[in-house]
Each structure stands twice: as structure tokens, then as C-alpha cells.
Amino acid sequence: MSEALGDQTDLSDRNDLADAAGVVEHRLLGAAPSLTRAQVAAQAEVPLELATELWRLLGFAQAADDDVAFTEADVEALRLASELQQLGVLSPERQAALVRTWGRSFARLAEWQTELLASVALERDDPAGTFAELSGEVLPRVERLQGYVWRRHLAGAGARLLGVEDHAGGATNRLSVVFADIVGYTSRSKELGEHELVAWLEHFESRTTDLAVEHGARVIKNIGDEVLLVADDPAAAVTIALTLTAWGESEDDDFPRVRAGVAHGEVVSRLGDVFGPTVNVASRLTSVARPGTVVVDEGVYDTLHGSAGGEQDDDSRQDESGDLDFRRIRRLSVKGYPRLRAWAVRGPSSG
Structure with missing residues (x-):
């Protein structure tokens, strides 16, 4: 017991x-x-x-x-x-x-x-x-x-x-990876009792999982104050990330404040987990995102725009549907990726 x-x-x-x-x-x-x-x-x-x-x-x-x-x-x-x-x-x-x-x-x-x-x-x-x-x-x-x-x-x-197994025994797909972590988790966890903390984290995990399933995504794992999920469609991944941050910023919602990073590219799946540079980039983007914001990589940006080359240097641009607004982040350097291209993204209700 x-x-x-x-x-x-x-x-x-x-x-x-x-x-x-x-x-x-x-x-x-x-x-x-x-x-x-x-x-x-x-x-x-x-x-x-x-x-x-x-x-x-x-x-x-x-x-x-x-x-x-x-x-x-x-x-x-x-x-x-x-x-x-x-x-x-x-x-x-x-x-x-x-x-x-x-x-x-x-x-x-x-x-x-x-x-x-x-x-x-x-x-x-x-x-x-x-x-x-x-x-x-x-x-x-x-x-x-x-x-x-x-x-x-x-x-x-x-x-x-099936049909995409690589030489290392994993399976490689092009996927969108979302990391989202709770802002201020350490200080918040000190304020809550054991049962309150467990209930708070379970609420975070439950709503995140429900949202992922709703948009055809899959939660890979919850690591305390952080969730990792993948989606086949980068638009769905961004929508999930924006929804999570919107919940956290709403004064009428008890969902914790979060920040999120989204990357799109080759991902190796093995034993229920995911690996590779795309996963690493999503994690790094989360670490630089400000509370309540979503930061995406070049793979997400290019896929949603169908663009490449000079267009990716635009300071600000909407996606093809006009629902998302991308703003280029300058001089972004994170561990292992000194020249990482990234954009902060906002949805239609972000203002």
C-alpha cells in the first residue's frame, strides 16, 4: 500500500x-x-x-x-x-x-x-x-x-x-510534435497539498488528452507538469497548442497557464515513445515560449503556408486560411540549435 x-x-x-x-x-x-x-x-x-x-x-x-x-x-x-x-x-x-x-x-x-x-x-x-x-x-x-x-x-x-520501419527498429513518420508545460509549476506545487496537487495534475492531463483525441492527435506521455503529443496534421497540432494556452489565459477557466512549442518533421516512433530532432526542437521551442504563447518551427510554418525560400523570412504573415497569424522571432538560439528559425503564432481570437 x-x-x-x-x-x-x-x-x-x-x-x-x-x-x-x-x-x-x-x-x-x-x-x-x-x-x-x-x-x-x-x-x-x-x-x-x-x-x-x-x-x-x-x-x-x-x-x-x-x-x-x-x-x-x-x-x-x-x-x-x-x-x-x-x-x-x-x-x-x-x-x-x-x-x-x-x-x-x-x-x-x-x-x-x-x-x-x-x-x-x-x-x-x-x-x-x-x-x-x-x-x-x-x-x-x-x-x-x-x-x-x-x-x-x-x-x-x-x-x-506498417511499411515505414527504419534500420534501427523504429518507425519513421512525418509528424507534428507538441510540447506544453505548466507555467509556475514549482511555486504552485508548494502551495497545494498532496491530494490537491494530484487532482490539479490529473485535471491538466485529462483535458489535454480529451482535446488531443478530439483533434486526432495522440498523447505520448505526461511528465509531471509537461505533456508531449503528436499529430499527423500540423494545423491540428497548432490548434491544440493554441487551445491549451487560451484555456490557461482565461480567468473563467481553472486550467493552468501553459506555454507550448510545435515542430513538424521526421519523427522516429519506438515502444510508444518518439525521438529525433523534431522532438528536440519542439522541446527547445517550449523553453523559449513566453507564458500563454505558442512558438512553432520552420516545418510547421512552411507546411501551413506551402511556402519556402524568401517567404519564410517575413516578419509577419497569416496562414492560407487567414485564421492564424505568424510573427517571426529574431535571433533565436537554443541548446543544440544556434540558428533556429521560429515563429510565435496567434489564433483569430488572440487579438
Whole structure:
């Protein structure tokens, strides 16, 4: 349980919940632990060194040689990993990266889900019984739902990425990258209590995600006070960035003040993340943007204008629809990009 949950209940309740957690573990893994790690590796016909490395990458607690901490489910998992290697799907390098990503993602998800169930259980007269009961009813449904969500995202990712794999094992596309970060996050976080801060950040993440989906974009990750998303269409990316900043500047909206940077160009997608100079430029532009403003790179500017050459040196220019106003930023120099061309962009309601 988290430290916050520990503060909400007494020792007897925590002990009862620990017992209930053991029951849930038995139910989830299909059996009580009965194997050591050496026995698991032997039954799966996988070298012990490889098994130990996989468990480490997944973020599991390291067991001693004589600890009886594993079940037949661990044997099956090692067999499946070995079969993927034999099929040529996973090289050792790709396997390490994939397993590490799984470990990080599922650890965070499992922690949140467990805290959610425990918090509900602690509100009942019989926390331990409620926790076990809820787990039996809720977790199988969550597992099926997670499988459905994964398959839907897999289908969408396949449609976007098939046929564009590069030599490094990533996938290269021309995308628009948006970085947006909260202005004054450090000072604001000091003013809020733990639960208020979490609620504030969740509000930021939720509305940002809803807006991205509305415009056909995809949130790649939230990093505390910052969000990274990508869009196929630079116009959609700019619209998202302008909307976020407009929300933050409105006195009638509780959305935090943000600043944003948008870049358009080649992006390498790998294991759910994005890399490359276009991502770096978007991040650098965000760092120089003033609160409540959006700064875009040459790729965005040229794509929306259909222009190149001398026209990109204009001090001020509207896009082809007349809805966006671009103003050239002079003498912009950021880390790694000493001569970066950039424009501040305003929408029709920015004045």
C-alpha cells in the first residue's frame, strides 16, 4: 500500500489487508508460490542468467536462490519470451527494451489500481473481506478491458506505422510534435497539498488528452507538469497548442497557464515513445515560449503556408486560411540549435 493509504488506517486493518492481498495474489497467479527461480528457469529451459535479467528489467523484487517465490505462471512467461526470440521477433536488444517498458508501464498501472481498490475497501466495515471480494469481481473485468484497449491501440499503431520501419527498429513518420508545460509549476506545487496537487495534475492531463483525441492527435506521455503529443496534421497540432494556452489565459477557466512549442518533421516512433530532432526542437521551442504563447518551427510554418525560400523570412504573415497569424522571432538560439528559425503564432481570437 502507499504511504498515504497507510496513514488512513490502523495497524490491524493494514494486517488484514496484507492477508487479503495474499489471497488476491494466489487468485491472480493461479497458485501459491512453490518454485525457486532456478526451478522456474530449468522448467522453462531458459538460462538462469536470462531469467534473472528479465525479472530485473520487469522491475520485480530480486529473489534469493532458495526463495520459494514463483509459480507455474512464471514458467509459462519465460517459455513465451523464449519462443518470441526463437521466432525472430525479439533480438536480445529489443527484448530488453520491450521488457523494461512493460515493467515500468504495468508497475505504475498496478500500483494505481491496487490503491484504488484499497481506498474503497478501507471505507467499509470489513476492509480485508471487501478488498478480496472487489479484487475477485473487478480484476478479471479490468484484465479483459485492458486486453481490448491494447488491441485497439495495436490496430491503430499498425495502420500508422506498417511499411515505414527504419534500420534501427523504429518507425519513421512525418509528424507534428507538441510540447506544453505548466507555467509556475514549482511555486504552485508548494502551495497545494498532496491530494490537491494530484487532482490539479490529473485535471491538466485529462483535458489535454480529451482535446488531443478530439483533434486526432495522440498523447505520448505526461511528465509531471509537461505533456508531449503528436499529430499527423500540423494545423491540428497548432490548434491544440493554441487551445491549451487560451484555456490557461482565461480567468473563467481553472486550467493552468501553459506555454507550448510545435515542430513538424521526421519523427522516429519506438515502444510508444518518439525521438529525433523534431522532438528536440519542439522541446527547445517550449523553453523559449513566453507564458500563454505558442512558438512553432520552420516545418510547421512552411507546411501551413506551402511556402519556402524568401517567404519564410517575413516578419509577419497569416496562414492560407487567414485564421492564424505568424510573427517571426529574431535571433533565436537554443541548446543544440544556434540558428533556429521560429515563429510565435496567434489564433483569430488572440487579438
